[in-house]
Amino acid sequence: MGNEIFNPYKKFSKNDESQIKEEINVKKSFEEFNLDNLVPFKNQPFKVYSNDEMKELKDSIERIGLQNPIIVRRLENNKYEILAGHNRARAFKELGKEKIPAIIQDVDDDTAQMIMIDTNIVQRQNMTTMERAKAYKLKDEIKKRKRYDIDKVEENLSDEEKEQLASEESRQTFYRYLSLTNLIPEYQAKCDDDSLSVRAGEQLSKLNEQQQRKIYEALGDSKITENKAEELRKLANTFDEFTVDIIKENFNGDKNTIKSSIKFTKKEMEKYFSDFKSIKEIKEYLIRLLEEIDEKSENSPYGEKYY
Structure with missing residues (x-):
């Protein structure tokens, strides 16, 4: 059995009761949170869903329920920051719901940001090139600081999602995308x-x-x-x-x-071509010189090359 987060909306038959109990025992518990108490993650690099994508998500929620609780962390004044699930929270609001299932993670800033990045990378189906590039840039900065809790990050990913990250983020691919931020x-x-x-x-x-x-x-x-x-x-x-x-x-x-x-050095350009106004003039001048040399070579009684 993988490490998939338990789905509170999934329908089970009576024959599945033992499986349900087993899954509940090994999965993280979730709570219902008031949507008005949730705040978005600051400066996150991922775009909100388009109207068509949001409609598809809302239709899915109405048809089969929420497949995964969102992930939040506790802030002051009874507020909670969304680490994963910005679009799901928006969909719930647009559907007129007041609460949404969520898992609380009490983590530091770097770990929170890494959870936000990794969960989005593995769950978003239509991530743009620059969304991935900017996410990798943030991830690279976090890794350099070496302060995040990798265990806290990985417990929010299934085994399949961990394998997906490992296969997609080879060193060469990671830094190739990272370069695009320049x-x-x-x-x-x-x-x-x-x-x-x-x-x-x-x-x-x-x-x-x-x-x-x-x-x-x-x-x-x-x-x-x-x-x-x-x-x-x-x-x-x-x-x-x-x-x-x-x-x-x-x-x-x-x-x-x-x-x-x-290639000419700046010194060579100043010495030989300072009177020319453009590369085109220099090119025409050099071609004329070469043509004169060829003409002299052809007219030489000894067939000498004037190079």
Whole structure:
């Protein structure tokens, strides 16, 4: 038998009475709490359900009851902070109910936050990319402080949910999502609408805010694949001054690739190209020089290459 929280609304037959008693003995007890005494968790990264999702949840509650009690922790003045179950509490209110089943956890701030994060990760079916990324960022900060009670966190998860967390949060995946929190808002939005993949976002996240904004200004809503993002990152690191013109002149929109580039140091640029006003002028100048060299080579009676 797993560690699933006992469902107070589940219907059992008489033949299940022994099982019910066994489950009640091993499960945490729950109480009915007045909805007016509940307050939301501050700065939690998860969005409220859409109207369609909320309707589906309310229909489910009316049809089969609440499958899991919410989780709260005690505050002052007879108030309780919701750690898990914000949408369930909202659904109960909209259904005109006054109370909701809840489990009390008397825990510190870091443990409370970790319970809030892990229960949402395993229970939400339509979590966006950036919801997960921001949750991982909070989780990373909590882990670094090393003050939370892991046993208190895990007792709110079933064995299946623990396995789910372990499989979804490999070190590589965890830090890949975490990197997305370094993206500018425009690219975070693209991660959420799936027009920018997690891997492509990871590449762009290695650039600073100014470089990302130059790319967005130059390319706008053009699709950026993982390979393209990697080439853009390399291009940004090629130039001491990364500009919109450089991006546009090096970006081949037709082939969806980045053209090859040559890196010049700032000193070399000042020494050889200080009189030029743009990369385009420098390019044209270098091409003319190469053409002159080729012409001299072709006209040489000895077939010499003037390089």
